[in-house]
Amino acid sequence: MPVTIKDIAKRTGKSITTVSRALHGYNDVSPETRELIVRVANEMGYTPNLLAQRLQKQRTDTIGFILPTFGPRFSDPFFSEFLAGIGSSATKYGFDILVSTQPPGEKELEAYRKKVTGRQVDGFVLVRTRCHDPRIQYLRETRTPFVAFGRTEGEIDYPYVDEDGASGMRLVVEHLVRLGHQRIAYISPPLIFTFARDRLRGVQETLSDAGLTLPDMYLVYGDLTQRSGKVQAQALLDLFEPPTAIIAGNDLMAFGVMSAIQERGWKVGKDIAVAGFDDIPMSEATHPPLTTVHQPIYQIGSLVTEILIKIILGETPEQTQYLMKPRLIIRQSCGAQSDH
Amino acid sequence: MPVTIKDIAKRTGKSITTVSRALHGYNDVSPETRELIVRVANEMGYTPNLLAQRLQKQRTDTIGFILPTFGPRFSDPFFSEFLAGIGSSATKYGFDILVSTQPPGEKELEAYRKKVTGRQVDGFVLVRTRCHDPRIQYLRETRTPFVAFGRTEGEIDYPYVDEDGASGMRLVVEHLVRLGHQRIAYISPPLIFTFARDRLRGVQETLSDAGLTLPDMYLVYGDLTQRSGKVQAQALLDLFEPPTAIIAGNDLMAFGVMSAIQERGWKVGKDIAVAGFDDIPMSEATHPPLTTVHQPIYQIGSLVTEILIKIILGETPEQTQYLMKPRLIIRQSCGAQSDH
DNA sequence: ATTATAACCCAAAACGTTTTGGATGTCAAT
DNA sequence: ATTGACATCCAAAACGTTTTGGGTTATAAT
Numbered sequence: 001m002p003v004t005i006k007d008i009a010k011r012t013g014k015s016i017t018t019v020s021r022a023l024h025g026y027n028d029v030s031p032e033t034r035e036l037i038v039r040v041a042n043e044m045g046y047t048p049n050l051l052a053q054r055l056q057k058q059r060t061d062t063i064g065f066i067l068p069t070f071g072p073r074f075s076d077p078f079f080s081e082f083l084a085g086i087g088s089s090a091t092k093y094g095f096d097i098l099v100s101t102q103p104p105g106e107k108e109l110e111a112y113r114k115k116v117t118g119r120q121v122d123g124f125v126l127v128r129t130r131c132h133d134p135r136i137q138y139l140r141e142t143r144t145p146f147v148a149f150g151r152t153e154g155e156i157d158y159p160y161v162d163e164d165g166a167s168g169m170r171l172v173v174e175h176l177v178r179l180g181h182q183r184i185a186y187i188s189p190p191l192i193f194t195f196a197r198d199r200l201r202g203v204q205e206t207l208s209d210a211g212l213t214l215p216d217m218y219l220v221y222g223d224l225t226q227r228s229g230k231v232q233a234q235a236l237l238d239l240f241e242p243p244t245a246i247i248a249g250n251d252l253m254a255f256g257v258m259s260a261i262q263e264r265g266w267k268v269g270k271d272i273a274v275a276g277f278d279d280i281p282m283s284e285a286t287h288p289p290l291t292t293v294h295q296p297i298y299q300i301g302s303l304v305t306e307i308l309i310k311i312i313l314g315e316t317p318e319q320t321q322y323l324m325k326p327r328l329i330i331r332q333s334c335g336a337q338s339d340h
Numbered sequence: 341m342p343v344t345i346k347d348i349a350k351r352t353g354k355s356i357t358t359v360s361r362a363l364h365g366y367n368d369v370s371p372e373t374r375e376l377i378v379r380v381a382n383e384m385g386y387t388p389n390l391l392a393q394r395l396q397k398q399r400t401d402t403i404g405f406i407l408p409t410f411g412p413r414f415s416d417p418f419f420s421e422f423l424a425g426i427g428s429s430a431t432k433y434g435f436d437i438l439v440s441t442q443p444p445g446e447k448e449l450e451a452y453r454k455k456v457t458g459r460q461v462d463g464f465v466l467v468r469t470r471c472h473d474p475r476i477q478y479l480r481e482t483r484t485p486f487v488a489f490g491r492t493e494g495e496i497d498y499p500y501v502d503e504d505g506a507s508g509m510r511l512v513v514e515h516l517v518r519l520g521h522q523r524i525a526y527i528s529p530p531l532i533f534t535f536a537r538d539r540l541r542g543v544q545e546t547l548s549d550a551g552l553t554l555p556d557m558y559l560v561y562g563d564l565t566q567r568s569g570k571v572q573a574q575a576l577l578d579l580f581e582p583p584t585a586i587i588a589g590n591d592l593m594a595f596g597v598m599s600a601i602q603e604r605g606w607k608v609g610k611d612i613a614v615a616g617f618d619d620i621p622m623s624e625a626t627h628p629p630l631t632t633v634h635q636p637i638y639q640i641g642s643l644v645t646e647i648l649i650k651i652i653l654g655e656t657p658e659q660t661q662y663l664m665k666p667r668l669i670i671r672q673s674c675g676a677q678s679d680h
Numbered sequence: 681a682t683t684a685t686a687a688c689c690c691a692a693a694a695c696g697t698t699t700t701g702g703a704t705g706t707c708a709a710t
Numbered sequence: 711a712t713t714g715a716c717a718t719c720c721a722a723a724a725c726g727t728t729t730t731g732g733g734t735t736a737t738a739a740t
Binding site: 354355356357358361367368369370373392394395396397398459 | 687688689690691692694695696697
């Protein structure tokens with residue numbers, strides 16, 4: 001039912017070749033013919049069938065993004081913002097985004113493989129990289145273009161954008177130490193994620209530079225959700241000698257920490273300092289506002305996508321590995337400023 | 341470079357017709373031939389070229405979802421969860437999701453149009469419906485399958501899933517009235533959204549049933565973000581006669597309300613009651629936990645998608661309009677239970 | 681010995697594009 | 711009158727599938 005190039009050819013009395021060439025601005029079409037064809041195409045409301053176009057061109061102008069969902073109640077503000085960033089670059093270059101959801105595990109690679117060999121996408125944006133990431137290995141082997149948000153361990157060379165989590169944590173810890181804290185606890189995200197190792201390393205190194213340590217009982221693990229931050233914080237507060245400051249590996253868990261503290265009737269920032277990591281928009285509107293490390297997720301999403309598209313288009317981006325320098329955002333949750 | 345059906349034909353000495361039919365389980369292929377073809381296909385790592393398949397079948401097995409992004413710092417936990425819901429149904433039926441981002445406005449319809457006439461998607465999932473929604477009008481006119489999360493005003497008949505926001509607010513207001521509140525304020529989302537009108541209506545009607553009113557000074561407007569909830573709450577608290585309870589049109593704004601209250605050193609739930617709407621996962625881990633109306637976003641995303649796919653496949657779903665009955669989740673923010 | 685039936689196979693068309701490799705006609709220069 | 715250059719056009723192949731409408735062979739029934 002929709003109008004094809006063939007319909008235009010019939011209507012104008014020209015060949016389909018000429019129609020195609022006229023519409024694409026080739027110069028072997030006379031001005032009058034071109035004018036006629038363009039007019040008729042508009043009249044008939046022609047839009048090219050992208051499937052056919054892509055089959056012929058052997059390019060899809062689509063980038064893939066597979067959401068690593070963990071369970072049904074999946075709601076990380078991170079992804080909304082990241083996706084918006086991907087979208088902005090994609091739209092700019094006329095690319096589409098093919099999204100699917102897939103929990104890590106057995107079938108994960110299969111999902112990538114199907115999109116690659118089914119020629120549904122020209123490349124992938126990867127997120128939440130893991131220390132030994134099978135996806136990266138697979139995509140490298142098959143020479144599928146991809147750019148990752150995050151690094152892996154080892155010497156593999158591939159395009160990525162990452163924030164320097166170790167330096168970020170250094171800023172946080174130094175700030176807390178400066179405020180006089182000696183007993184600092186850390187709630188780490190699962191160590192399969194590279195960013196979790198970086199951040200943990202940052203915490204440990206900075207503490208030891210300051211002549212302090214991170215004893216085992218002050219190192220606990222959460223799963224990035226607010227709820228797990230709350231649970232872990234409760235355990236920390238139950239200790240015989242509870243910490244005076246708690247750092248969470250991400251903002252969401254930091255929120256949980258704050259509510260655990262408040263439930264006991266203590267004051268965040270005064271009785272116990274709290275800090276997070278990510279600076280999601282919500283962090284400035286909590287009570288008290290959260291001290292955290294800023295991570296420009298939207299910009300990173302946008303940058304990652306831009307690099308990917310350049311690689312797909314065969315341009316060589318001037319730089320393919322970015323390590324962002326983090327910025328500490330001091331708010332009231334660590335007690336540096338007067339708390340209300 | 342990737343292996344096609346033609347390669348398999350050459351290798352097995354069969355025709356491409358036979359290869360295709362063997363792989364699709366037609367019964368005019370001998371068992372031995374089929375076994376041979378399947379084996380060779382596996383050996384060579386064949387996966388069909390979906391572009392070609394779709395061009396031929398005139399179906400894309402893809403549903404479209406256009407994120408209505410407002411500005412760069414876009415981070416609504418709603419969408420992560422909704423997208424996960426879409427994903428679960430899509431995967432179940434072997435459908436893909438084509439996502440793009442587009443702020444409402446001039447070019448919005450164009451984005452939909454391009455995907456429809458470019459035959460990139462078989463249908464759309466719509467979200468954040470507005471009272472007079474040009475998207476719905478367009479999709480109806482072009483007979484493009486779609487299912488919406490949310491209703492519009494007027495008598496237009498189309499498939500949707502929605503939660504009964506008016507009843508939801510009735511539950512909230514009744515609960516607050518029962519607790520003795522007389523001065524109740526409401527922070528409404530922008531009234532271009534149908535759900536905002538429903539919720540406002542629910543608040544007003546229930547108040548008037550209880551012999552109360554919602555005076556103009558107690559009705560303010562926010563843009564769904566936590567920050568705007570905070571700003572609006574501050575204004576309400578500055579009133580000569582501030583409300584004793586504040587209802588926010590969504591949870592995110594309710595969080596902002598709570599931190600505005602806490603910044604003044606008041607106690608949420610004791611000095612002022614707060615309630616939200618949505619029951620996003622974070623709501624149970626705030627301090628105090630938020631009283632709110634549950635909205636099963638993941639399930640709604642999944643249901644909407646399932647209906648859409650059935651329509652696309654030509655099956656007639658037994659029901660195409662769902663109005664969910666809301667459920668009130670009572671937590672400490674409204675003071676019903678003892679606050680810590 | 682013919683015919684009918686069943687089992688198995690395949691050539692060719694189709695989906696809607698783009699690109700290749702000419703074909704045709706005109707005009708100017710020789 | 712021939713040649714060359716240029717402008718304008720188009721048929722056919724190609725991208726990788728599925729489907730249509732047969733064809734061939736072997737076996738069973740007459």
